[in-house]
C-alpha cells in the first residue's frame with residue numbers, strides 16, 4: 033500500500049477527551065474517529081488491525097471445532113421475556129419499537145437468540161456437542177462510555193455458546209474454549225493471564241477472565257509468586273491459616289477508652305498510638321433477612337462478594353444508620369464485637385491468633401482496648417471474607433501472592449441450564465427422555481483487545497504493535513520522493529517485498545522526513561526501512577526495529593533478504 037493512496041489522518045495533539053493512552057493513540061494514529069458518545073468509526077488503518085485480530089480469533093475458534101454463524105443485531109422482546117431478562121437487564125438494553133409497535137432491543141449479548149436457534153436446530157443427543165460463534169456488533173447503553181473502544185457502547189465481539197448433553201461434556205467444551213483462548217492471546221503477541229473470576233449475576237459455576245497485563249489496567253489481579261494460581265480480587269482466595277492460639281497470659285486487662293468523635297481506623301490509631309493491624313474493623317451488613325456482623329483486621333478490606341457467597345444470601349449491603357444503631361446500640365463508627373447478642377458474627381481468618389485488640393465499644397465516643405477472642409467475645413465462624421493482596425498466602429501452594437494490573441479482554445463461563453430451562457431448549461437422550469441442554473458462553477471484545485494491546489505496548493512516541501496485529505509489517509520511508517533514483521530504489525524494494533507476501537506500507541508522501549519518522553513511530557509498524565541519500569550514494573538502507581529501537585544498515589543488494597530474515601522475530 034502506498035501512503036499517498038491510503039488514508040491515515042494522524043494528529044499531533046492529544047485529543048482533549050481521551051483519558052487513557054490507548055484511546056489517545058488510536059485517535060492520534062488515525063485508527064478511529066468518534067461519531068457519538070461511545071460510538072466510533074473504525075478507519076482504514078484501524079480496520080486492518082481489527083480484522084487481523086478477528087482473523088486470529090476466528091482461526092482458533094474453527095480449530096477448536098466451533099461453527100461460525102451470524103445472529104441478528106435487532107432482537108425481539110419476546111425472547112427476552114422468555115428468559116426473564118427483559119425487565120431484569122436494566123437500562124443498558126437499548127429498547128425500540130418497529131412501525132407495528134412491536135418491541136425490540138439492540139443485542140447487548142446473544143444468549144436468548146442463540147438458545148432460540150439451538151432449540152430449533154437440535155433435538156437429539158446425537159447432534160451434541162455443538163459450539164456456535166459469531167464475530168459481530170453488540171450495543172450496550174453504558175451509563176458512562178469512556179476510554180474509546182475500551183468501553184464503547186457499540187463494539188465488535190466474538191461470542192460463542194456451547195451446547196452439551198450433561199455437565200461433564202459441558203466441562204470438556206469449556207476446557208476446549210479455555211485452550212482456544214490461550215492460543216488466541218498467545219498468537220496475538222500479548223502478555224496475559226487467565227484468572228479465576230466470580231461468575232456474578234449471570235450465573236454459572238465456573239468462570240475465567242483473560243486479562244492482558246498492563247500497568248494502566250482497571251482491574252487488579254492477584255497472582256501467586258510461585259505457582260500459576262491467578263484470580264481477580266473479587267474471587268482471589270487466601271489460604272486458611274494454621275491454627276494459632278494466643279497465650280492467655282499475654283492478655284492485657286480489658287478497658288474502655290473515650291474516643292470523642294473518632295470513627296475511622298486512622299483517627300483511632302493515631303489517638304491510641306497503635307497500628308491498624310491491632311484494630312478489629314466491625315461492619316454491620318443487611319442481608320434483607322436480618323443483620324450480620326463481619327469482622328476484619330483494620331489493615332484488611334472486607335470482600336463483600338466472598339461474604340455474600342459465604343452467607344449464601346441473595347442480598348448484601350452495608351447497614352444504614354438505623355440498623356447499625358439497632359444492632360450495636362451506638363452510632364456508626366463505634367461498633368465492636370464485645371457484648372453483641374442476637375446477631376451472627378463472622379470473623380475473617382486474618383483475626384485468628386490476634387490478641388489485645390482495639391475495637392468499637394458499642395457506645396458513642398467509646399472504644400475498648402485489650403479485647404481478646406473467647407475471653408471477651410465470641411464469633412459464629414471464621415471464614416475467608418477479605419480482599420486478597422500483596423503478601424497473603426496462595427490458596428494452592430501457600431507462597432506469597434502478589435498483585436498486578438490488567439485489562440479484561442475475554443471471559444468464559446459455564447451457564448448451566450439457566451437459558452435452556454427457561455426457554456425450553458431440550459434434546460432427547462438415547463432412551464428418548466427429554467433434558468435441557470447444558471450451556472457455556474465465551475466472549476472476546478475485539479476492539480478492547482486491540483486497545484489493551486496498545487495499553488501494554490507503547491512508548492512516548494506512539495504505538496508499538498505486536499507483529500501479528502500490526503496494520504503493516506514493514507514501513508518503507510522514502511525520504512525524498514522527488515529524487516528519481518531514491519524513488520526508484522524504494523519502489524523496487526516495495527514491489528519485491530510485496531512479491532514475497534510481506535505487508536508493506538510505502539511512505540511516498542512529499543513531506544519533511546521528520547514528519548514521516550514521527551508518523552512512523554506513532555502508527556507503530558514493527559520494521560522501518562529508510563531509503564534516503566545513502567541508498568543512492570553508497571547503496572545502503574537503514575533498518576529500524578520499532579520495539580527495541582535497534583538499528584542496522586544493510587546493503588541494498590541484501591535488503592530483501594535482511595528484511596525477510598527479520599520478520600519471524602518481530
Ligand SMILES: [Zn+2]
Nearest residue numbers: 256259426429
Ligand atoms: Zn501458589
